[in-house]
Amino acid sequence: FLINRTCVFQPPPAKYGGQHTVTLIPGDGIGPELLNHVREVFRFSCVPVDFEVVNVNSSRADEDDINNAITAIRRNGVALKGNIETNHTMPPSFKSRNNLMRTSLDLYANMMHCQSLPGVQTRHKNIDIIIIRENTEGEYSSLEHESVSGVVESLKIITRLNSLRIADYAFRLAREKGRRRVTAVHKANIMKLGDGLFLQCCREVASGYPDITFDSMIVDNTTMQLVCKPQQFDVMVMPNLYGNVVSNVCAGLVGGPGLVPGANYGRDYAMFETATRNTGKSIANKNIANPTAMLLASCLLLDHLKLHEYATTIRNAILTTMNETRLHTPDIGGQGTTSEVVQSIMNIIQKTGPRTVAYY
Amino acid sequence: MAVASLRRSVLSLNRTLRGSWCQAPDLRPVCVSACQRTPERSSVHARNTFKVTMVPGDGVGPELMRAVREVFKAADVPVEFEEIHISEVHNMASEEKLDQLFTSVRNNGVAIKGKINNPMAYKGDLASYEMKLRRKLDLFANVVHVTSLPGYSTRHNSLDLVIIREQTEGEYSSLEHESVKGVIESLKIITREKSHRIAKFAFDYATKKGRSKVTAVHKANIMKLGDGLFLQSCAEVAKLYPKIKFENIIIDNCCMQLVRNPYQFDVLVMPNLYGNIIDNLAAGLVGGAGVVPGESYSDEYAVFETGARHPFAQAVGRNIANPTAMLLSAANMLRHLNLDYHSNMVSEAVKRVIKQGKVRTKDLGGYCTTEDFVRAVVNNLGHQSVY
Numbered sequence: 148f149l150i151n152r153t154c155v156f157q158p159p160p161a162k163y164g165g166q167h168t169v170t171l172i173p174g175d176g177i178g179p180e181l182l183n184h185v186r187e188v189f190r191f192s193c194v195p196v197d198f199e200v201v202n203v204n205s206s207r208a209d210e211d212d213i214n215n216a217i218t219a220i221r222r223n224g225v226a227l228k229g230n231i232e233t234n235h236t237m238p239p240s241f242k243s244r245n246n247l248m249r250t251s252l253d254l255y256a257n258m259m260h261c262q263s264l265p266g267v268q269t270r271h272k273n274i275d276i277i278i279i280r281e282n283t284e285g286e287y288s289s290l291e292h293e294s295v296s297g298v299v300e301s302l303k304i305i306t307r308l309n310s311l312r313i314a315d316y317a318f319r320l321a322r323e324k325g326r327r328r329v330t331a332v333h334k335a336n337i338m339k340l341g342d343g344l345f346l347q348c349c350r351e352v353a354s355g356y357p358d359i360t361f362d363s364m365i366v367d368n369t370t371m372q373l374v375c376k377p378q379q380f381d382v383m384v385m386p387n388l389y390g391n392v393v394s395n396v397c398a399g400l401v402g403g404p405g406l407v408p409g410a411n412y413g414r415d416y417a418m419f420e421t422a423t424r425n426t427g428k429s430i431a432n433k434n435i436a437n438p439t440a441m442l443l444a445s446c447l448l449l450d451h452l453k454l455h456e457y458a459t460t461i462r463n464a465i466l467t468t469m470n471e472t473r474l475h476t477p478d479i480g481g482q483g484t485t486s487e488v489v490q491s492i493m494n495i496i497q498k499t500g501p502r503t504v505a506y507y
Numbered sequence: 508m509a510v511a512s513l514r515r516s517v518l519s520l521n522r523t524l525r526g527s528w529c530q531a532p533d534l535r536p537v538c539v540s541a542c543q544r545t546p547e548r549s550s551v552h553a554r555n556t557f558k559v560t561m562v563p564g565d566g567v568g569p570e571l572m573r574a575v576r577e578v579f580k581a582a583d584v585p586v587e588f589e590e591i592h593i594s595e596v597h598n599m600a601s602e603e604k605l606d607q608l609f610t611s612v613r614n615n616g617v618a619i620k621g622k623i624n625n626p627m628a629y630k631g632d633l634a635s636y637e638m639k640l641r642r643k644l645d646l647f648a649n650v651v652h653v654t655s656l657p658g659y660s661t662r663h664n665s666l667d668l669v670i671i672r673e674q675t676e677g678e679y680s681s682l683e684h685e686s687v688k689g690v691i692e693s694l695k696i697i698t699r700e701k702s703h704r705i706a707k708f709a710f711d712y713a714t715k716k717g718r719s720k721v722t723a724v725h726k727a728n729i730m731k732l733g734d735g736l737f738l739q740s741c742a743e744v745a746k747l748y749p750k751i752k753f754e755n756i757i758i759d760n761c762c763m764q765l766v767r768n769p770y771q772f773d774v775l776v777m778p779n780l781y782g783n784i785i786d787n788l789a790a791g792l793v794g795g796a797g798v799v800p801g802e803s804y805s806d807e808y809a810v811f812e813t814g815a816r817h818p819f820a821q822a823v824g825r826n827i828a829n830p831t832a833m834l835l836s837a838a839n840m841l842r843h844l845n846l847d848y849h850s851n852m853v854s855e856a857v858k859r860v861i862k863q864g865k866v867r868t869k870d871l872g873g874y875c876t877t878e879d880f881v882r883a884v885v886n887n888l889g890h891q892s893v894y
Contacts, residue, residue, distance in 0.1 A: 158747060159704050161711050163648065164802075164809030164843060165616050168711060193845045199714060215750070222711070222747045502555050504845050 170219045170226040171198040176426035178229015181441040226418045254411040257282040259422040261397040266470040280390025281313040305341040310348035317384035331363040332385035405437025408444035419444040437476040464495040560611040560618035561588040566818025567828040568621020574830035581885040622816045634681040646803040651814035653789040658862030672782025673705040697733040702740035709776035723755040724777035790815040797829025800836035811840040826876040829868040856887040
């Protein structure tokens with residue numbers, strides 16, 4: 148947390164000669180191979196993005212690696228990352244690297260857009276939900292202690308400032324995207340003060356957006372409704388843990404963790420990754436991971452950098468490839484390999500995109 | 508499928524010709540491998556040509572641009588040039604031409620230019636065309652990478668330093684006035700924002716190219732507020748780069764150290780005028796204005812030119828100018844355009860010609876003309892060495 152306090156000024160964006168610089172954190176498991184594919188697609192399509200690769204070794208106990216990564220993101224302003232594994236057997240002073248990054252850079256809003264993709268067989272159709280999850284406090288505050296032997300207290304923190312901030316983000320996003328309804332997910336009947344504060348802040352912000360309907364739903368009812376009738380939801384906003392649960396449920400509804408990208412936004416920085424943040428250790432280096440989520444996350448990155456034409460080209464190529472069932476990876480029921488999917492995407496970009504450069 | 512079998516046969520042929528140079532086939536599209544003898548056929552398919560603005564400028568600029576065009580044509584580079592002729596000294600000074608140039612660079616994003624000479628006499632405008640260009644396009648960073656050329660030995664060999672110069676403010680602010688008759692005041696402007704920007708550029712460049720040290724050059728003992736602000740801004744930015752060493756040196760000491768022991772420097776960052784001096788000094792260390800390429804960056808655009816900007820008017824029409832600097836700069840431009848293969852081809856060819864030492868222009872101690880040199884470069888294209 149030393150880095151957080153000593154940075155005194157906001158540096159200008161790292162864009163020179165039309166080329167942006169983006170920090171790339173490979174992470175563990177399937178992260179490195181998927182990010183290599185992203186780099187290849189970018190190089191092929193002449194996307195003006197240079198990646199600064201920062202490796203974080205998850206088995207080291209000291210915080211140098213992760214501080215380097217955080218400083219690199221402070222410099223460049225934008226990052227694309229794979230998930231860094233957190234070892235459960237380490238002592239409690241060893242904080243989760245991913246969580247450390249989110250709190251140090253104050254990436255308070257996690258946005259996940261769940262859409263039913265054409266060509267993917269699921270039990271539910273026509274799902275289009277945006278989930279906004281508070282990313283820095285709540286149950287993930289890492290404040291636990293054993294007050295009496297055999298008794299552990301875990302603190303869940305809800306603050307007025309952060310709740311107002313996330314509610315404001317949710318409503319602004321809903322307005323920008325032309326959405327009609329925002330639903331706050333909570334458990335205020337049990338945690339009357341904590342989630343009650345969250346709900347009250349959402350209501351206060353909602354009064355400033357009369358064109359958007361606001362309602363609330365308790366988290367248990369929400370998850371049941373999601374598996375019965377997910378089409379009723381539009382935009383959902385919630386604290387940290389419920390966000391984790393609900394976003395994984397929605398990812399499962401649209402076809403699995405390999406399909407949905409996620410974005411973490413703060414006031415000054417943005418970080419893009421897969422929505423469900425899986426390390427995928429069991430399928431690492433087997434060429435069977437689904438590259439869709441990471442590639443769609445890179446499209447969100449391009450949108451953030453205002454490189455919209457490149458984003459649209461790559462996104463369209465991905466969605467067209469989705470239609471080919473023989474190119475589905477095993478997680479969505481096909482037999483294709485990661486490289487085949489990426490190759491097909493590059494072929495489509497070459498046919499439809501503005502400019503490509505391929506070698507040998 | 509026929510395509511797959513063709514690909515397999517082509518790649519096996521490729522592998523026997525070149526050793527295990529080609530990578531795993533599953534990630535590469537179908538291609539035709541480059542034949543070793545004819546450099547014209549390239550193994551790259553770029554779907555469209557890249558459009559680049561070309562400004563020949565004054566002096567030997569047009570001859571150098573001709574050299575670049577010839578080499579590009581021989582190497583089959585997918586770049587199309589949009590030429591804009593503009594000059595301030597040859598009675599061609601016009602605002603529309605300048606606007607045309609701005610629009611062209613804005614559309615294309617990349618430009619290659621010679622030096623646009625500025626008249627010595629004060630003709631009513633304090634800012635020259637080059638300054639106007641830099642300010643309008645906000646080309647705030649000038650990068651000159653000074654490296655010793657293999658095969659050409661100078662008093663200092665194996666030199667490798669980068670000079671980054673803030674290009675839009677400082678002493679070149681074009682703000683001068685005669686407050687009292689016979690007394691002229693020239694304003695040097697240093698702003699915190701631009702100093703931060705150039706410092707960040709320098710550190711980002713150092714990070715990208717794996718450099719270990721950035722040295723700020725200043726004269727803050729005399730210009731306490733101006734250069735003091737520059738130095739302070741660099742120090743603030745340096746905090747974000749814990750892996751890169753940050754030092755500072757006063758300009759007079761820097762110049763002396765450069766001629767005695769230039770190896771102690773890695774990346775240098777400085778305001779405008781000091782940058783001009785150090786650029787030329789460092790170019791002199793490795794062989795002169797004819798061998799060092801330079802580039803200018805803004806947020807959006809990149810302009811490629813020679814490192815030491817001299818029109819060299821006395822060489823016009825005599826076919827003696829050294830096109831090395833412009834060719835190396837053109838190779839850098841190709842790398843910027845994502846055409847790495849062509850970039851390497853051009854720069855390797857130029858370096859090979861210099862290394863062989865048979866064809867050298869007058870400034871490197873030889874007797875050959877510009878055209879001879881260009882012909883030698885064209886002949887050396889496509890001879891890829893296998894590592």
